[in-house]
Amino acid sequence: MSTNKSATVRGCGVVHDDQNEDRESKQSAETNDSRRRFLAGSAGTIGALTLGGAFGTGSVLATDDESDESAPQETMDHAFEDDIAILNYALTLEYLEAAFYRRALENMDQDELLCDYLDKLPEWVRERIYDEITVIRDHEETHVEYLTEVINDLGGEPVEEPEFDFGSAVEDPAEFIQTAAVLEDTGVAAYAGAAPSIEDESLLPPALSIHSVEARHASFVRELGGEIGFPEAFDDPLPKDEVLDAASQFIVTE
16 A cells, blocks of 8 residues: 655645656746746846846857857956946846845745755755855845945945845745746856956956855755756856846836
């Protein structure tokens, strides 16, 4: 005689064993569709946005199969007026990520956030996931504070934080993980694309330090979504315009 185990966590059902295959197939399709929709936003919004609040969509992250995996792509063209512009560009990305994690953690407690993953992850991993997502939020907020301080120290004016609307991505666990993976991948590629344009060499070590931490974040959330955390031997950089395109759907404009 066989028995099926079932459980419910804050309204989220744990899937029976004989449903796992169908659910994983559905999750994979949802992940791909979510990323396609995220990367296919309206480029027309970009003209109404400033650097401090601008994001829209790009296609680079959606064309992994077409890239040359044997070598890294060439570095990006210089697209920044000066180092302050680069720092404000990075600050805007960090505002976005910090707000995203902060709101998700405000909206979902540990049980709610992990409900979609309880049945497929070992217990010792489950116990750490929520705390590690909290650490990611703290990292993003620290990056915001650091970049703001550096811009001020250099005599620049830090860009103001835009108003964000993440919709159900900060309320639904599966959508949260999918969106987090895309945001982190975009952030990693953005730092790689902007770093070659930095003129003050003293800014390179902290920029590369933030970049490597963002890459760790990206790997972690990719694994949570059932994807390999390090799919390629080389990461491709993204130019500024495509990064600014890649998140405009989250910016509230009047």
